[in-house]
Amino acid sequence: MRRTVLRALGLVALASALPAPAQPRLPFPSPAASVSQEVGTSRVTLEYHRPAVRGRAIWGALVPYGETWRLGANEATTIALSHPAKVAGRDVPAGTYALFAVPGKERWTLVLNRKAKQWGSYFTDPKDDLLRFEVTPSPASFSEWMTFSLEAVEPGTVRVAWAWEKLAFSFPVEFDVPSIVWAEVDAAVKAKPDDVATLMQASRWALRRRERLAEGRAWLDRSLAIQESFWNRELLGNYLREAGKTAEAIVALRRAVELSKGKAPDGYWKALEETIATWEAEPAK
Numbered sequence: 381m382r383r384t385v386l387r388a389l390g391l392v393a394l395a396s397a398l399p400a401p402a403q404p405r406l407p408f409p410s411p412a413a414s415v416s417q418e419v420g421t422s423r424v425t426l427e428y429h430r431p432a433v434r435g436r437a438i439w440g441a442l443v444p445y446g447e448t449w450r451l452g453a454n455e456a457t458t459i460a461l462s463h464p465a466k467v468a469g470r471d472v473p474a475g476t477y478a479l480f481a482v483p484g485k486e487r488w489t490l491v492l493n494r495k496a497k498q499w500g501s502y503f504t505d506p507k508d509d510l511l512r513f514e515v516t517p518s519p520a521s522f523s524e525w526m527t528f529s530l531e532a533v534e535p536g537t538v539r540v541a542w543a544w545e546k547l548a549f550s551f552p553v554e555f556d557v558p559s560i561v562w563a564e565v566d567a568a569v570k571a572k573p574d575d576v577a578t579l580m581q582a583s584r585w586a587l588r589r590r591e592r593l594a595e596g597r598a599w600l601d602r603s604l605a606i607q608e609s610f611w612n613r614e615l616l617g618n619y620l621r622e623a624g625k626t627a628e629a630i631v632a633l634r635r636a637v638e639l640s641k642g643k644a645p646d647g648y649w650k651a652l653e654e655t656i657a658t659w660e661a662e663p664a665k
Contacts, residue, residue, distance in 0.1 A: 412428075456480065467552075477510060479492060518548055574606060587615070
């Protein structure tokens with residue numbers, strides 16, 4: 381008897397020491413999906429699971445009115461913001477948030493909750509809510525599968541659009557692109573003050589925005605002092621042109637043409653020559 385028990389215990393110990401067989405991965409009836417959109421240098425990403433209608437009554441039935449809903453299936457739907465943004469006009473820090481809805485017969489409340497990793501909305505705590513705002517769903521053509529999409533409507537703004545069954549709504553997410561990029565430019569120049577590519581990018585951004593042009597020109601001059609190239613000579617021409625010094629700008633572009641031959645595609649320096657011809661043909665001011 382004792383031997384039998386010891387043998388059984390040994391088998392149990394051996395079994396526990398062996399690696400467990402891999403469990404099969406089964407498909408969800410509501411498959412996972414994600415959608416992402418770049419906005420300037422920022423990004424919005426939604427991850428969710430897509431329930432289907434499957435002939436069921438949805439509103440006020442499968443999805444009750446007045447109760448918090450995961451706005452999808454399985455894990456809570458999440459929205460991730462790479463930088464601080466305005467969501468429906470309200471300030472939201474960078475981060476990943478659970479996105480819930482409280483459906484009503486006419487208006488819905490949407491909720492951004494700080495606890496992104498949740499199974500559904502069963503254990504959500506209002507104390508973790510960061511933001512609540514209202515949307516008014518509108519009638520829409522039938523959609524069997526719940527869908528999120530991201531629609532870039534103007535620089536710095538994207539609309540998060542949702543549709544399922546015969547309802548749809550959207551809300552804006554806005555990034556202050558110039559401020560975000562300026563912060564990244566300043567950090568990059570501080571980290572690499574003698575890197576020609578970094579100085580060129582910083583200088584190009586200043587000219588593109590027509591902001592902080594004195595700093596932009598200083599960055600450009602530093603890049604020229606480190607290593608002259610057709611790229612920074614062309615940019616110098618554009619800075620001089622912006623300052624109203626067309627004659628000097630033409631000299632800079634001619635130097636860019638000289639430096640680019642044999643190093644850049646022919647189309648590059650030919651385009652510069654066309655620009656020079658256009659500037660030379662302009663009446664003197």
